[in-house]
Amino acid sequence: MGDGLRSIRIVTHDDSVLASARAAIESSSLADDALAGWSVAHVENWRELTEAPPAPGDVVIVDAWMRTTGPEDRNVYEVLRQLSGRTRCRTFLLVDQSNAEAQSIARFCGATGSLTRPISASKLTALLGLNGGPRPALPTQGRGAAREDQLPEALLQTLVTGAAFSSAAPAPRETRDDALLKAVIDPVTGLFNFSFLSYKLDEEFKRARRFHAPLACAMLGFESQASDDVLRELAAIFLDASRDTDVLGRFDENSFLFLLPNTGPDGAEIMARRVADSADERRLLDLVGDRIDIAIGIGNFPSPDIDQREDLYGAAREAFLEAREAGGGIVVSAL
Numbered sequence: 001m002g003d004g005l006r007s008i009r010i011v012t013h014d015d016s017v018l019a020s021a022r023a024a025i026e027s028s029s030l031a032d033d034a035l036a037g038w039s040v041a042h043v044e045n046w047r048e049l050t051e052a053p054p055a056p057g058d059v060v061i062v063d064a065w066m067r068t069t070g071p072e073d074r075n076v077y078e079v080l081r082q083l084s085g086r087t088r089c090r091t092f093l094l095v096d097q098s099n100a101e102a103q104s105i106a107r108f109c110g111a112t113g114s115l116t117r118p119i120s121a122s123k124l125t126a127l128l129g130l131n132g133g134p135r136p137a138l139p140t141q142g143r144g145a146a147r148e149d150q151l152p153e154a155l156l157q158t159l160v161t162g163a164a165f166s167s168a169a170p171a172p173r174e175t176r177d178d179a180l181l182k183a184v185i186d187p188v189t190g191l192f193n194f195s196f197l198s199y200k201l202d203e204e205f206k207r208a209r210r211f212h213a214p215l216a217c218a219m220l221g222f223e224s225q226a227s228d229d230v231l232r233e234l235a236a237i238f239l240d241a242s243r244d245t246d247v248l249g250r251f252d253e254n255s256f257l258f259l260l261p262n263t264g265p266d267g268a269e270i271m272a273r274r275v276a277d278s279a280d281e282r283r284l285l286d287l288v289g290d291r292i293d294i295a296i297g298i299g300n301f302p303s304p305d306i307d308q309r310e311d312l313y314g315a316a317r318e319a320f321l322e323a324r325e326a327g328g329g330i331v332v333s334a335l
Helices: 015-026 047-051 076-083 102-108 121-129 153-161 173-184 194-210 228-241 265-282 309-325
Strands: 006-011 038-043 059-063 090-095 113-116 215-221 247-252 255-261 295-301 329-332
Touching: 006 015, 015 038, 015 121, 047 076, 059 076, 076 090, 076 102, 090 102, 102 113, 113 121, 194 215, 194 247, 194 255, 194 295, 194 309, 215 265, 215 309, 228 247, 228 255, 228 265, 255 265, 255 309, 265 295, 265 329, 295 309, 309 329
Parallel strands: 006 038, 006 059, 059 090, 090 113, 295 329
Antiparallel strands: 215 255, 215 295, 247 255
16 A cells, blocks of 8 residues: 555545645655655555554544445444554544544544644644654454444434534534533533443453453442432542543442553552542431442452453442442452
C-alpha cells in the first residue's frame, strides 16, 4: 500500500481527502520535518486493516463520512471499536471542524483522537509529533470465544440518528451534548449507567488480560432506600476518592460498581477505605432516618479463578453481599 518508511493509512471514499493528505506530505521539504519518511496509503475497506494489520508505528485515519455496509460498521464509531487493539498503531477520526464531540467519543471508542478537515501539513505534523516514531508491538493474546460487546444501544442510536455526522443542518450543540449524556449517564447521580458499565466491564477486562495488567472491581451499596440528594452526595464522595482513569457507575437502586484499571488489591482497598470513611463522616441517612452503612466488596484480576469478566464481577458481588450481611465494611474476595 504505502511505499515510504512509514504509512498514513486513510480509510475513505473521498478522493479529495487523499489528495489533500498527499499534498501535505509532498509539501514537506525540510529533512527534520515530522512528515519526512511518511507516505499516504488508501484503504478502501476498514476490514483490510484487521486482515493485514499495519506495521507498528503506522497511523490510521478513518474518515467519518466513509460508507458503511452492515451491523459491524453501522456507524464510524463502531468501526473504531472494531479496530481498537487490532491494528497496533495510532488511529484518528477525520471529522468536520464543527464537530465538538468527536475527540471524546473517538477516544471512548478506542481511537487515539480526532483530526479536522481539511488535512494539512501543519495538522499532520502536530498529529505525528504528539508521539513521534514507531510504537512497540502490542502484546498478543487470543480473544477466545468471548462475545464482543457493542456500544450501548442508546448511544449508538444517538450517533446514528443524531446530528454529529448528519448531512442535514446540525442541531444546537447543547442538544447533541444532552442526547449523548443521556445515553450513558445515570440522571440522578451523574455517574455512568448500567448499560455503559456493562460495556466498560467487557472493555477493561479485555484490556487488562491483553496487557497483563491488574484490574479491580468494587461493588458498593447499602440495604435501605435513600433520597436523590443522598445519592448525589454519595456520588460526590466516590468521585472525590477516584482517579480520572477509574470508571464509576450506578448499578441499581442502591448499589454502585467501580472499575479500577491498573489497580491491585492493596490500591483497591485503600480507595474503598477512603470512600467508607468519607461516607461515615457525613453521617448519611436513609428515607426513614436511619444511618446508612456502606458495604464494599472487591474482586481482583489477575486471579487463578477469574477467567472472564463475569468471574470478576461475581467475585466483587459475593464479597459485597458478605460485607452487607455483616452490617457494612469492606470485604476483599478470596478468589
